[in-house]
Amino acid sequence: MKITINDDAAGWYENEMDLSSGGFLRCFVRYGGFSTVQQGFSLGVSKDEPDHIGAKTEKNGVTYYIEEKDSWYFDGHDLIVDLHPIAKEPELKFLKD
Secondary structure, three states, rough: EEEOOOOHHHHHHHHHHHOOOOOEEEEEEEEOOOOOOOOOEEEEEEEOOOOEEEEEEOOOOOOEEEEEEHHHOOOOEEEEEEEEEOOOEOOOOOOOO
């Protein structure tokens, strides 16, 4: 499982969540919402320090990560985060690796 975040989406998170170099953004599994990977679950984000990282990537000094305990959610998919061209907010995509 890999995480890819494009520059525009990273900039959005930096601005909206007041992230700076040395910061962390966790993608976590939450009950409810919509997902193309796991029915009845979706991803949330929070500014948390990592415990046991399952996957991570870094952009502009910010570490974007998923905890090991949430790896099941991805079911062999990579997470790709782009900025939606019209809504101008992050769009999560899942690509089977």
